[in-house]
Amino acid sequence: xxxxxxxxFGVQTRFSWIRGLRVWxxxxxxxxCPGGYSSLRAAASAPSREFQIKAxxxxxxxxxxxxxxxxxxxxxxxxxxxxxxxxxxxxFLDQLVQGERVNGRPLVVxxxxxxxxxxxxxxxxxxxxxxxxxxxxxxRLRSQxxxxxxxxxxxxxxGAIVWFVMERNRVRLRINLDAxxxxxxxxxxxxxxxxxxxTVSQRE
Amino acid sequence: MALRNTPIRKKLMVIxxxxxxxxxxxxxxxLFAYDLLSxxxxxxxxxxxxxxxxxxxxxxxxxxxxxxxAREILAAVRAEPQIVAAALYGESGEIFARYPAGLPNxxxxxxxxxxxxxxxxSALSSFQPVMHNDRExxxxxxxxxxxxxxxxxxxxxxxxxxxxxxxxxxxxxxxxRLQQQVSRPILVLAETARAISERRDFTVRAVKxxxxxxxxxxDAFNEMLSQIHAQDRALRESExxxxxxxxxxxxxxxxxxxxGRIIDWNARAEKMFGRSRAExxxxxxxxxxxxxxxxxxxxxxxxxxxxxxxxxxxxGIIETTARRRDGSELAVEVAINPLVxxxxxxxxxxxxxxxxxxxxxxxxxxxxxxxxxRVEERTKQLESANKELEAFSxxxxxxxxxxxxxxxxxxxxxxxxxxxxxxxxxxRYVQVITDAAKRMxxxxxxxxxxxxxxxxxxxxxxxxxxxxxxEVRRHMSAELAERSITWRIGPLPEMRVDVAMMHQVFxxxxxxxxxxxxxxxxxxxxxxxxxxxxxVVVFVRDNGAGFNPxxxxxLFGVFQxxxxxxxxxxxxxxxxxxxxxxxxxxxxxxxxxxxxxxxTFYFALPAGMMTAREA
Numbered sequence: 116x117x118x119x120x121x122x123x124f125g126v127q128t129r130f131s132w133i134r135g136l137r138v139w140x141x142x143x144x145x146x147x148c149p150g151g152y153s154s155l156r157a158a159a160s161a162p163s164r165e166f167q168i169k170a171x172x173x174x175x176x177x178x179x180x181x182x183x184x185x186x187x188x189x190x191x192x193x194x195x196x197x198x199x200x201x202x203x204x205x206x207f208l209d210q211l212v213q214g215e216r217v218n219g220r221p222l223v224v225x226x227x228x229x230x231x232x233x234x235x236x237x238x239x240x241x242x243x244x245x246x247x248x249x250x251x252x253x254x255r256l257r258s259q260x261x262x263x264x265x266x267x268x269x270x271x272x273x274g275a276i277v278w279f280v281m282e283r284n285r286v287r288l289r290i291n292l293d294a295x296x297x298x299x300x301x302x303x304x305x306x307x308x309x310x311x312x313x314t315v316s317q318r319e
Numbered sequence: 320m321a322l323r324n325t326p327i328r329k330k331l332m333v334i335x336x337x338x339x340x341x342x343x344x345x346x347x348x349x350l351f352a353y354d355l356l357s358x359x360x361x362x363x364x365x366x367x368x369x370x371x372x373x374x375x376x377x378x379x380x381x382x383x384x385x386x387x388x389a390r391e392i393l394a395a396v397r398a399e400p401q402i403v404a405a406a407l408y409g410e411s412g413e414i415f416a417r418y419p420a421g422l423p424n425x426x427x428x429x430x431x432x433x434x435x436x437x438x439x440x441s442a443l444s445s446f447q448p449v450m451h452n453d454r455e456x457x458x459x460x461x462x463x464x465x466x467x468x469x470x471x472x473x474x475x476x477x478x479x480x481x482x483x484x485x486x487x488x489x490x491x492x493x494x495x496r497l498q499q500q501v502s503r504p505i506l507v508l509a510e511t512a513r514a515i516s517e518r519r520d521f522t523v524r525a526v527k528x529x530x531x532x533x534x535x536x537x538d539a540f541n542e543m544l545s546q547i548h549a550q551d552r553a554l555r556e557s558e559x560x561x562x563x564x565x566x567x568x569x570x571x572x573x574x575x576x577x578x579g580r581i582i583d584w585n586a587r588a589e590k591m592f593g594r595s596r597a598e599x600x601x602x603x604x605x606x607x608x609x610x611x612x613x614x615x616x617x618x619x620x621x622x623x624x625x626x627x628x629x630x631x632x633x634x635g636i637i638e639t640t641a642r643r644r645d646g647s648e649l650a651v652e653v654a655i656n657p658l659v660x661x662x663x664x665x666x667x668x669x670x671x672x673x674x675x676x677x678x679x680x681x682x683x684x685x686x687x688x689x690x691x692x693r694v695e696e697r698t699k700q701l702e703s704a705n706k707e708l709e710a711f712s713x714x715x716x717x718x719x720x721x722x723x724x725x726x727x728x729x730x731x732x733x734x735x736x737x738x739x740x741x742x743x744x745x746x747r748y749v750q751v752i753t754d755a756a757k758r759m760x761x762x763x764x765x766x767x768x769x770x771x772x773x774x775x776x777x778x779x780x781x782x783x784x785x786x787x788x789x790e791v792r793r794h795m796s797a798e799l800a801e802r803s804i805t806w807r808i809g810p811l812p813e814m815r816v817d818v819a820m821m822h823q824v825f826x827x828x829x830x831x832x833x834x835x836x837x838x839x840x841x842x843x844x845x846x847x848x849x850x851x852x853x854x855v856v857v858f859v860r861d862n863g864a865g866f867n868p869x870x871x872x873x874l875f876g877v878f879q880x881x882x883x884x885x886x887x888x889x890x891x892x893x894x895x896x897x898x899x900x901x902x903x904x905x906x907x908x909x910x911x912x913x914x915x916x917x918x919t920f921y922f923a924l925p926a927g928m929m930t931a932r933e934a
Contacts, residue, residue, distance in 0.1 A: 168384060172382075172383060172384075175382040175383060178382065178451055178452050178454065179378075179379055179382065179451075217452065218452065285384065286384065287385075288383055288385075303379065305375075305376065305378055305379035305380075306379045306382075306383065308376075308379060308380075308388060309379040309380045309382075309383045309385040309388045310379075310383065310385075
């Protein structure tokens with residue numbers, strides 16, 4: 116497990132002082148590594164708390180959603196978290212998933228400039244920068260087993276499965292069950308319980 | 320244990336109640352403990368299960384940061400009223416959701432703790448991780464109120480008290496009746512034993528209640544009583560007999576214990592000392608007798624009392640003075656016998672009143688002294704008479720010698736002068752005169768020597784008797800040359816005697832033997848000695864003419880002769896001399912013999928004079 120993840124996702128240690136020690140070790144490691152500079156910069160330019168939460172949610176989706184087997188090349192092939200368009204997370208997301216596995220699959224972050232590049236992707240965050248090509252995105256992804264996630268309403272109304280909604284300064288989830296069903300995804304009832312579910316009919 | 324001295328009735332009761340209480344208490348406590356344990360286990364299992372369900376349900380709420388959802392899920396514990404608090408902690412340990420909603424932070428643990436549960440008197444709290452796909456998303460805390468447990472404790476306690484109380488009451492009532500079965504025979508037995516030991520009435524018998532051990536004990540007790548009764552009677556009879564014997568004793572009998580206190584006193588003692596038995600018992604023996612322990616007769620007793628000797632010795636008979644009650648004294652003879660019986664030492668003093676005997680003894684002694692004085696007086700008179708007589712006879716003898724010498728001298732001169740004028744008859748007359756004068760001279764000589772032997776001082780020196788015998792025989796060698804004599808001389812001792820006088824003794828005895836065997840063709844003379852512890856007896860035996868034993872006592876008298884001068888010449892002074900000399904040596908003389916069958920002359924001297932057995 117990488118030391119970067121310690122703060123938020125590390126195994127809960129019994130003693131807080133060990134945790135504190137590990138944070139200090141992280142700082143030291145970063146300072147002394149030859150390639151530490153960019154990491155340090157990434158840490159320095161960390162995303163806002165909102166996007167840190169959203170990044171964590173992206174990672175968590177991998178845990179509460181089941182994809183059909185055909186969406187993977189093999190049993191060991193990675194589960195891909197994609198970011199389409201302008202990336203609001205920066206290296207934070209990469210650090211978050213690095214070394215993590217879900218059901219034995221490694222997690223991989225990929226970034227796509229256009230929807231045409233999207234292939235073998237399981238969770239796709241569609242950045243608000245892609246408003247222009249919303250129709251294309253919706254069309255292209257509708258037939259794929261991709262959990263589409265966005266934080267803007269237009270796409271949410273046009274086929275995104277998960278919509279991050281800000282409510283009283285909290286990130287809430289709205290899940291379009293029809294879209295999920297169409298994409299062939301099974302969403303854990305626990306996740307559904309914790310989210311607000313909508314159907315197309317309700318939406319329109 | 321204090322129970323040891325409580326009455327048996329109480330003891331039984333206490334035992335029954337204690338046993339009942341202990342059994343009940345143990346049973347109740349074990350049931351109680353088992354119930355509490357299982358209750359606790361159930362509570363733990365229940366809280367764990369509930370926690371697992373809640374944790375499983377709250378994964379998404381934690382993963383997607385939905386506290387409302389989490390609260391809702393937590394609120395499900397409402398169904399379990401004993402759960403008083405619940406909380407979800409996020410990954411970084413902050414409180415994410417709580418139940419009940421308004422619960423202040425102070426009521427919850429500040430930070431999540433490792434998985435596990437903790438039971439305290441008032442609450443059961445548990446921490447469980449919230450996991451999803453092996454990922455830990457947070458921690459669930461549940462706290463269950465254990466007041467139900469306390470309530471259970473209370474109810475149980477009351478129940479135990481109630482059961483215990485009731486049981487003890489019932490046990491008490493039962494045991495009140497039942498313990499009598501056991502205790503009554505024992506109490507009756509104890510009462511009987513007490514009555515007997517107080518009244519000494521061995522005819523009483525204990526009542527028997529059954530055939531159990533107490534019944535057997537009662538039988539044994541009664542049997543023992545009859546034996547004691549019989550023995551007691553026998554003892555009394557024996558004591559009465561003994562007392563009768565003691566009282567009929569002519570001696571006073573006093574028994575004391577080992578410290579000298581009088582413990583028995585017979586009738587004779589009552590009479591002798593003027594004290595009744597009751598009065599004398601308990602007094603010290605010293606009120607009657609002076610201390611006797613230093614007497615030589617009590618040597619053995621002293622040794623025993625000094626601890627030096629194990630064996631007890633009775634004293635010899637001690638003469639002492641006893642004291643009557645009125646202070647007067649009486650002469651007594653005391654013998655003290657130590658008696659050991661059953662490890663206890665008592666002393667039995669036998670006391671005989673010897674006042675009368677003492678008086679008789681004193682009288683006899685006084686008479687004796689008187690007699691002795693008289694004898695002494697007489698002896699002195701006799702001695703002086705004797706001395707006078709001796710002096711007289713000595714001077715007479717001495718004075719007789721001069722005229723005798725004249726007779727002898729002038730008769731001899733007459734014979735020579737009138738040789739021619741005298742006829743044969745005249746010559747014979749002169750010869751008779753001469754012979755008679757010579758014989759008279761010898762008599763006078765012997766008489767003088769006898770007298771001398773009576774008066775001369777004695778000089779004692781060790782003398783070998785065998786040497787004396789040899790010397791005597793040598794002096795007589797001329798006489799012996801014509802004789803045929805067989806000498807049998809045995810071993811003779813050496814003794815401290817006056818040598819000249821003892822020589823005279825042997826001269827006389829051996830001379831006699833030679834003389835009186837003259838008519839024997841084969842003379843046998845035997846000389847020997849017999850040594851006994853008291854005296855040394857020397858004898859001279861011959862096979863000569865002997866003597867008539869009728870005159871045995873006259874043999875040693877002066878001028879006493881049993882034979883005529885013509886038969887055996889002699890003056891009759893020799894044996895008198897022997898006796899005189901032997902007497903002066905502290906010895907004695909005697910003789911044995913028969914006519915023609917030889918004679919034996921003995922003299923005995925005190926053995927103390929002997930210096931060697933054989934020399």
